[in-house]
Amino acid sequence: MNAIEIRGLTKSFRGMYALDGLDMTVPQGAIYGFIGENGSGKSTTEKCICGHLVPDKGKIELFGKPYTDAGVRVRVGALIENTGCFPNSSVYSNLMMQAINLGVKDRAGEIERVLKIVRMEDNAKLTFKKCSLGMKQRIGIAMALLGDPALLILDEPINGLDTDGMRLMREILVDITQNLGCTVLISSHILGELEKIATHYGIIRQGKMIKEISAAEMDGRSRAYVSVKTRDIEGAARLLAGRFKTEYDGEYLNVYGVDDASYISTCLLQNGHFISEIRQDKVGLEQYYIDLMSGKEAL
Amino acid sequence: MENANVLQFEKPSFFERLKGMLGVDFYRLFHTPLFYIFIAIAAFIPALVLMGGAQGENAMYTNAWQIIAADSPLYVISNMGQYANMNMVFIFGGIMVSIFIGHDYQSGYVKQLFTTHAKKQDYMISKTLLGAFSMLCMCVTYMIGGMISGAAAGLPFQINAGALLCAILGKMIMSLGWASLYTFINIIFRRKFGISIALCFVLGTGIPVIGAAALVGNSPALNIFLYGSSVYACLSANFISVLVCLACSVVWAAIYNILGTIVLYRRDVY
DSSP: OEEEEEEEEEEEETTEEEEEEEEEEEETTOEEEEEEOTTSSHHHHHHHHTTSSOOSEEEEEETTEETTOHHHHTTEEEEBSBOOOOTTSBHHHHHHHHHHHTTOSSHHHHHHHHHHHTTOGGGTTSBGGGSOHHHHHHHHHHHHHTTOOSEEEEESTTTTOOHHHHHHHHHHHHHHHHHHOOEEEEEOSOHHHHHHHOSEEEEEETTEEEEEEEHHHHHHHOOEEEEEEESOHHHHHHHHHTTSEEEEOSSOEEEESOOOHHHHHHHHHHTTOOEEEEEEEEOOHHHHHHHHHHTOSOO | OTTOOOOOOOOOOHHHHHHHHHHHHHHHHHHSHHHHHHHHHHHHHHHHHHHHSOOGGGOSOSSGGGGTSOSSOOSSOSSHHHHSSTTHHHHHHHHHHHHHHHHHHHHTHHHHHHHHOOOTHHHHHHHHHHHHHHHHHHHHHHHHHHHHHHHHTTOOOOOOHHHHHHHHHHHHHHHHHHHHHHHHHHHHTTTOHHHHHHHHHHHHHTHHHHHHHHHHOSOGGGGGSHHHHHHHSSTTOOHHHHHHHHHHHHHHHHHHHHHHHHHHHHSOOO
16 A cells, blocks of 8 residues: 555646646655655655645545645654744754654553653653754654654754754654654765665656655665776776766866776776776766656656 | 554544644734734724714713624614724734734745645634634733723713623624624635735625614524624613624524535545
């Protein structure tokens, strides 16, 4: 069963289409990385799923039921744009309100549990407005985690976090999907971070889903390449051009379709090219995304 | 996915949903200063009105209970004493409801409510009941403040107890209708806090009904409006007056709740 299934979702604001027949499939248990430029429709999609926006047309199903089903929606946790906490109330009070809202029975126990997950158990009494950005994001996750959610919708949860904060957030998300069986829809611009946790990706452009791909498929498609820096870039490119696809990025000569840097270095040295730098890499999510957006990568 | 389980989704009943929404609203009400500030304001209004009003022969009140309700249902008012009574609670109640709902939107908490509550009528009903409860409490503190102020001013307390009880009961019942109106206004102008609060204030003062009364006179037809029925609950009230208040309050509460729910379903909520 899919956690989210969207077909032909359209949403306009004053005649401008934010979503234009969007299709989306998020398998149950996935960490679905939702990627797109600013204004591409990520937040609009998430808000439609959460019932904050009324779609013009289209179908949204959560776990095989209409998204307006009260039984499903009570199991959706969301962190969209901001945490939705009252700034003058304590962290504990904010969580207590959400626990009451969700009808959680053992509220104190549940709050303790989610605070532990987000490593905030020592900060429960802190007034929300006094929390740092990283803490606020973690509280937002804690709010979303209350009441045994089956689906988490997180809009840019790692924005503004420091390296430690990002690592912690990554650990939390992996933990809740693996141990709690939760499905996570996460949008982010920080593709390097997303790449470390996502099991599926959806790439949106101008309100349309242009690509949905699993992380496994992405790995299969990832092209290995070797980056070389030599004095005579043109000569090196000519030498390798017959056997490999090459591309000069202004600094390095990237040689695609080869996963052995020693082969390239031997070849260049034997032909009198002095190598000042060589490294082996593969095309990651970021490059895949850039290629897809620029049309270099086939849809 | 390997860890995908077969999930069971239990549909919460209407009462379970409402319990959750009401629970969080009341928790907020009792854990923030807003409610306490407004019930304190309600308690002090009678003293302020008495202090600011004329004394001696032109005194606003000749009886302590006139602080609670006017002698007769006069929509066309000739002095402040006929106007300044427990109905003022509904003006301040409107401001309180506006601030309360405004905080929902300002903090973004409303997103949590609408994410987990697919049925948008829950929001309307919960806010209406919360507003009604708050105004009811304000009526009580206004009454206590009025009695203390009246006693301090040396006003007599002689009254027909039955009529007084009907007047107080009638005004308290009107809290429900007023709360639904204010909730509806705040739903309509949810992103324009200033307009919400100004409109609640204007409607709470009863200016439109007083204006209509200036044209049609003291017509009982004005009782179909919230302000009309609120005035109808006066010191000459009887059981029929209470029933009129009940009918007016409940009918308008139903109308505003239905309209508010339609608006929430048809328009973006955040």
